[in-house]
Amino acid sequence: MLCDRMSVTAPQAPTEELPGRHRRPGVPWLVVLGVAFLVLVAAAVVGGLRYYSWCGGASGPQEEVSLTVPEGASGSQVVGALHEAGVIRCGMVSRWLLRRSGLEDQIRAGTYDLTTNMVPDDAFRALTVAPPPIPTVRLTIPEGYRLTQIAERVREVLGIPEGRFLAEATSGEWTLPPYLPKGTDTTEGFLFPQTFEFAQDGTGADDVVERLLAQFEIEAGGLAWDRAESLGVSPYEVVVIASMIEEEAKLAEERAVIAGVIYNRLERGMTLGIDATLLYDDPTPDGQLSFSDLEHDSPYNTRINLGLPPTPISSPGLASLEAALNPARTDYLYYVLCGGDGHHAFGTTLAEHEQNRARCGE
Numbered sequence: 001m002l003c004d005r006m007s008v009t010a011p012q013a014p015t016e017e018l019p020g021r022h023r024r025p026g027v028p029w030l031v032v033l034g035v036a037f038l039v040l041v042a043a044a045v046v047g048g049l050r051y052y053s054w055c056g057g058a059s060g061p062q063e064e065v066s067l068t069v070p071e072g073a074s075g076s077q078v079v080g081a082l083h084e085a086g087v088i089r090c091g092m093v094s095r096w097l098l099r100r101s102g103l104e105d106q107i108r109a110g111t112y113d114l115t116t117n118m119v120p121d122d123a124f125r126a127l128t129v130a131p132p133p134i135p136t137v138r139l140t141i142p143e144g145y146r147l148t149q150i151a152e153r154v155r156e157v158l159g160i161p162e163g164r165f166l167a168e169a170t171s172g173e174w175t176l177p178p179y180l181p182k183g184t185d186t187t188e189g190f191l192f193p194q195t196f197e198f199a200q201d202g203t204g205a206d207d208v209v210e211r212l213l214a215q216f217e218i219e220a221g222g223l224a225w226d227r228a229e230s231l232g233v234s235p236y237e238v239v240v241i242a243s244m245i246e247e248e249a250k251l252a253e254e255r256a257v258i259a260g261v262i263y264n265r266l267e268r269g270m271t272l273g274i275d276a277t278l279l280y281d282d283p284t285p286d287g288q289l290s291f292s293d294l295e296h297d298s299p300y301n302t303r304i305n306l307g308l309p310p311t312p313i314s315s316p317g318l319a320s321l322e323a324a325l326n327p328a329r330t331d332y333l334y335y336v337l338c339g340g341d342g343h344h345a346f347g348t349t350l351a352e353h354e355q356n357r358a359r360c361g362e
Helices: 029-055 075-084 092-101 120-126 147-158 162-169 205-220 227-231 235-248 252-267 275-280 318-325 350-359
Strands: 064-069 110-115 136-140 195-199 334-337 344-347
Touching (some): 029 092, 205 318, 227 235, 227 318, 235 252, 235 275, 235 318, 252 344
Antiparallel strands (some): 064 110, 136 195
């Protein structure tokens, strides 16, 4: 019998894998970068939290600091001042800490006694309680006062020695462009006459000079200084003329007229002949001028010297500054004090002037 021959495939034995040769699937590079990024972010977060915590703390010596918060200062400005003074550690983070504290709108203007290295929240809270008022005094400078008179008044009110004040006011280090040019030896004429309030204690000569100069800039800033050039003078010379008007004019309505006389005489090359300038440098300071005084060889003697005196002779008020910039248009070349009410008689010729002198009893 014939049998069908079947093809039988013998089963293969399993391949034996060598120990230590396991195969792993490959890790995509994007995953590696992602993990690295997360590690960096985590490190940054940890570092940021540590910095934030450091900014909210304090350490180190605590030294007294005086901090002034001006009226209308913003929270950002307050934080900047605290950081600059060393009261708090950080600036930018502390701005957020101030907003978070809810105290930003409660900070009050004033001068505070703080210390360096304060916890920000403590510093913020200290600025919400108004400091006790600082004892102040009122310093009044009348119009027409000269430096020596101002120095005497400063000594009486603030206790600053006259010599110390005059040394500061004539140091040549003060400037107020364009009125007081750089390098001018004295601030005479630019310490504005007004009433000021100063701290009773701790006010120095420089504080007074700076405050009075700043007031001049405020008061005079709105005047028509562009007229100076057309009048043939500099802004500094306008103040010189205004100081003479302040000394000469007794009545408000005569200021511009006297200014007109001064400009007319300058334009014609005449001496000004204003005795107030000589009294400023009076060799015998008794308030009177003798015949010898009238011949005194001084740059302030406008009887014998042409042009303006070298400096202002007093502190002019706003009205005299306005008159110096807006002189009356007149032909007058002379004037003389006439009568007890302080008015003057004006003349266009020397003959007319002599008649006025006789009539006014000079």
